[in-house]
Amino acid sequence: MKKPQWVKEGLTLKGKIITVVLLLVVIIGGSVVAFKFYNFTQNNPKFCISCHLMQPAYNAWSKSKHKGINCHSCHHLSIPEQNRLLITFILHSPKTVPPLHGRIIVPWKFCYKCHWENNKKYPEAKKINNSRMHAKHYFMERIECSKCHGYILHEFLPGARFCLRCHKGKKVHGMKGFACLNCHTDRTVNLLPGRKKCLFCHGNEQIRKELIAGGTLDVQFFRPSKETIKKAPKIHVPAGAPMQFHCYECHKPHTKLMPGAGKCLSCHRDIILTGKHGLHVQTMGLACIYCHKPHSWKVTKKEAKSVCTTCHGYKDPLQFIK
Structure with missing residues (x-):
């Protein structure tokens, strides 16, 4: 088979320039496309819903407090994990998201970047620096953030109970x-x-x-x-x-x-032996709060004239404890 004439003679200067330009266009164009594709897959939440399994998660995210935060700011997968998910999706076509089986999807260190440190990108993120509740549950008990926050899909404020x-x-x-x-x-x-x-x-x-x-x-x-x-x-x-x-x-x-009389006596054990307390509590069966009004407790002369006189004539409260 004979070689084409232009191969035998080689490219002219003009041909070489055109070839170089075409190669540059292909390389630059390919790089731009590759970058845009990478940027889309890593920084655009809409990429996640290209997998039909993620639609509920996307819907919940779009209504959540994190709706302005890119998925990959919280969800990080290694290259092996990404490939495993891709192969699983292609080979098995799962219909539902598999159970977590105790896995931590978003480790605390990613929450920490916004909710502890000053993150210029998300300055309005609530800080937990002065929260004793978080100090006890995470720093002391080592409980992951997602145990309380986000246990319901993309609902980050814990429920009432x-x-x-x-x-x-x-x-x-x-x-x-x-x-x-x-x-x-x-x-x-x-x-x-x-x-x-x-x-x-x-x-x-x-x-x-x-x-x-x-x-x-x-x-x-x-x-x-x-x-x-x-x-x-x-x-x-x-x-x-x-x-x-x-x-x-x-x-x-x-x-x-509501505490009963027994609660009072759990602290005031010997009060029955003081003055007329035994008569009123044990014999007459009066509850402590009948005479001692909650949160003020003292029976003053003024109160005695209204409380004590419902049963008997007025007597000085000091005589009661003698």
Whole structure:
């Protein structure tokens, strides 16, 4: 077979220039196409829905707090994992997303980049630097972020009773519909509600404003409704009242919300032997709070004239304890 004449003679200068230009066009064009394809697959969430399995995840993401964040900012796969998924998709054509089997899809280190460090790209991300709740659950207990956040597909704010996933048997009695963080708070070291957190519902507007100004995560995201606050009995604790301790010392929301007389006697064990207490409690069967009004507790002369006289004539309260 004879070679073409132009092969024997070689390319002219013009031909060489055209060849080089064509090669450059192919290389540059191919590079641009390759870059755009890579950028689309890595930085455009719409690439994810090219797989029909991801449509529910995409729909949930598009309505979530993370809708402005690229999928790959949180979801990172190694090259072997990407290839394995591709082969699985081609060979098996799965109809549903396989179960996690305990795998952590988004490790804490990716959450940390926005919610702990100052990320210029997402400056509005809520920070957990001062959150005792996160300090206990992650830094002390080593619980992954996704255990509480995102356990429902792309819903990052935990549900009202999400704590019950781990804290079994801690349902709240007498406060139906309450979120766990309506009571538990970032304000205290042990996360138990301090007195002021209880007074968010049971106190006045000034206390509510103070708690909201504090900006703890529990108040920001789990605030009782106006209807709940309105229905809650309002209490006043005088500054000079005895027993200035936390509400949960007497009230046990997870077992018995309202304390009975037995609760008083668990601390005041010898009170039956003092003055007329034995007569009133054991003989007459009066509950402690019949005479001692909750949260003020002292029976003053003024109160004795209204409380004690419902059963007998007025007597000085000091005579009662002698």
